[in-house]
Amino acid sequence: MKNRWKVIIIIGISILLLIQLFPGDRTNPPVTGEIQTSAEMNKILQKSCYDCHSHQTRWPWYSRIAPSSWLVIHDVDEGREHLNFSTWNNYTSREKIKIYEEIREVLKEEEMPLKPYLWLHPEAGLSEEDKQALFQWVSQTGSDTL
Numbered sequence: 001m002k003n004r005w006k007v008i009i010i011i012g013i014s015i016l017l018l019i020q021l022f023p024g025d026r027t028n029p030p031v032t033g034e035i036q037t038s039a040e041m042n043k044i045l046q047k048s049c050y051d052c053h054s055h056q057t058r059w060p061w062y063s064r065i066a067p068s069s070w071l072v073i074h075d076v077d078e079g080r081e082h083l084n085f086s087t088w089n090n091y092t093s094r095e096k097i098k099i100y101e102e103i104r105e106v107l108k109e110e111e112m113p114l115k116p117y118l119w120l121h122p123e124a125g126l127s128e129e130d131k132q133a134l135f136q137w138v139s140q141t142g143s144d145t146l
């Protein structure tokens with residue numbers, strides 16, 4: 001019985017060590033068309049959204065270690081695909097309007113920033129004022145873009 005546990009633990013550790021050979025690709029490609037907003041808005045976006053929606057991700061220590069690295073890299077890749085503030089100028093007006101609408105939606109539903117991320121990065125949370133400022137900004141800029 002004792003030996004069986006030893007074997008299981010050794011196999012477990014070996015797997016953990018082995019997957020470290022494949023931590024995944026943590027990229028920060030060049031910023032080619034960053035969104036231009038007020039200093040206040042920039043601060044909020046950078047604090048709460050940029051880690052997953054820009055090319056200026058501050059990769060945390062646990063993004064270096066598999067398997068958590070896979071989860072983080074997946075979130076960032078998917079986040080950038082949906083909305084990327086670093087390539088903002090490449091969006092058409094139509095796309096921007098849609099994104100403004102989606103931002104309003106995620107703010108209303110309190111979907112962003114993602115909950116597991118907030119547990120690990122409480123400082124990235126949106127205060128009530130942040131939320132209101134963001135909401136006002138997307139509503140205003142959204143209708144200006146129309």
Ligand code: HEC
Pocket residue numbers: 045048049050051052053074075076078079082083099102103106112113114117126
């Ligand atoms: C920890 C990573 C992470 C952070 C931080 C984050 N997001 Fe996201 N976001 C994602 C991922 C992943 C998706 C795509 C999957 C999904 O919709 O859940 C996404 C999708 C979105 C979408 C598209 C939703 C849709 O309906 O398709 C919007 C808009 C958005 N995020 C806005 C924001 C805003 C605004 C912030 C900051 C207040 C933010 N996100 C912070 C990871 C993140």
